Amino acid sequence: MKNEWPLWEIFIRGQHGMSHRHVGSLHAPDAEMAIKNARDVYTRRNEGVSIWVVEARHISATAPGDKGPLFEPSESKVYRHPTFFDIPEEVGAM
């Protein structure tokens, strides 16, 4: 199907101060129309203040098989999380 409109991934910032989040995909002939289509498809209920679009074929992703080496090493670094440290209550909020 060489004449199918390309697929775009849509990212929307829901509120000021938040990150853009992936909300879904759609088809559009080019980036400008992808943004307009995203406005019409994904913000019908007042869901956005900013839109990013990326053509799906330009996204690089981790391979499922790499999950172990990529993500498991961080599991042992518990000291990166605040709950690792016991601080006496008397010290107050921290």
Add this chain to the structure above:
Amino acid sequence: MTRDEAFLQFLLRMGDNTLILGHRVSEWCGHAPVLEEDIALANTALDLIGQTQMWLGLAGEVQGEGKSADDLAFLRDVWDFRNVLLVEVPNGDFGRTLMRQFLFDAWHSIMLGRLLKSSDERVAAIAEKASKEVAYHLERSGDTVVGLGDGTEESHKRMQEALDYLWPYVGEMFASDEVDAEMVAAGIAPDPTGLREEYDALVGKVLGEATLTIPDSRFAHKGGRDGRMHTEHLGHLLTEMQWLQRAYPGATW
């Protein structure tokens, strides 16, 4: 003609334009060339229906006979309608629908821009809300006209045909009569004739980008905005739109 009579006519013109065009655009729901366009057209129609509720709501208020926007939309006959002929012609193909949308949006956005400064604050408030919606309509219809005009050979041909068919309906949007004179005097609305220059510049730029040729003739069909002679199409549209209200008078829905 008193000022209120003229004001009522003006409000019916604004509200009937959005009512009839919104109805036409809504006919596409479920039948558009691609899902994204189907959804976008529905958004445009929804905006226009919302604007209708505001314009005709205010019209009912000014008229002072206790009529609601629904009463005005569903219980008037053809000769009472004040929309321009452009918005009542049938949709045709997607190209004609979008060309009509663009030709109307361009006028609509310029008109609403002027109405922001209306001496009547109710009018200014409606224009404030509607102008943001219409700015988007214009961007979208303009882009689509450019894309299809400068697309394939076939799409170019169809868009040129659409423009040739619709162009004689453009002039009516810029006609002036005693209603307009009264509105100008009251500072409520601008003289439509005065919007033409800006319109021609805007439309000329987009149609140029679309590689389309504006017909030479300035001939303009008239009869919609004063209700003297609508097209045959409006009666059919109203037959469909008003059927339930007419068949079951007095029911609430």
Add this chain to the structure above:
Amino acid sequence: MYAQMIKTARTGVKPREEMSEQERAFQDKIDAGIKIEPRDWMPDDYRATLIRQIGQHAHSEVVGQLPEGNWITRAPTLERKAILLAKVQDEAGHGLYLYSAAETLGESRDELIRLLHEGRMKYSSIFNYPTLNWADIGAVGWLVDGAAIINQVALQRTSYGPYSRAMIRICKEESFHARQGYHAIMKMAFGTPEQKKMAQDAVNRLWFPALMMFGPSDKDSVHSEQSMAWKIKVKTNDELRQQFVDQTVPQIEYLGLDLPDPNIKWNEERGHYDFSDPDWSEFFDVIKGNGPCNVDRMNARRKAWDDGQWVRDGLLAHARKKAAAKVAAE
């Protein structure tokens, strides 16, 4: 449901001892409630079954625009027109989300649409019934969307990540559909005698087709087991149908309408309503293409697609020209 009669490639569940190591690991993941994502390994049958199910679900949303769209231009007030248009537009959106989910499995949207138009894929039987009076619009929202929601709420827990996420978004948007439908039919049931007649007519005509949406009885549904094991399907047809009846009967009574089936009776012992089975021969006729609207629905979809070809091609050609001009300028 929106995906009725989905055939898995085999009947019955593959026994564990016949599974390869990869298949066992896959099944363990599903059993542990871990979602399967697009790039994960999956059995070919799982992929094929999902494409059929999600595709059929997507087709149902898009074909489902037609019966309700039938009344947009005849809606009796401006507000009803806007509500109905927004609702039918949502169905288009849901179709779009679902096609996107199917695309993550490697099947393009255009290809799925082609299969539908060639009659090689199906959509829910319910949309082959006509909408004949304005109360049908209320009844479709209330009964049809009500039935769909029961299934879709369950499917939020389905094993395939993109399908589950589409369902979550859809359920969030759907919540207004059933309510607007009930609200519309309430106005009529409590309105003039003619309006009440329309409401009763709509409920009588749409009740059994709505029950059919859940698919044939479990004892006749040979394809469910593997789908249940894969958590593509989460509850059985009969469970979902009973849930729908139990929830809907009191709503009909509230409207003061006659029940559309004389055998509906509360069964104290079971703690559920008893009810008559739909006419399954009618169901299979509709599935085969002999429902009241099958031909019209497909013709309308094919016409929209074929008439739109020049538009899709035109906009794409323009985008390519623009991109080429940009490259040339750089």
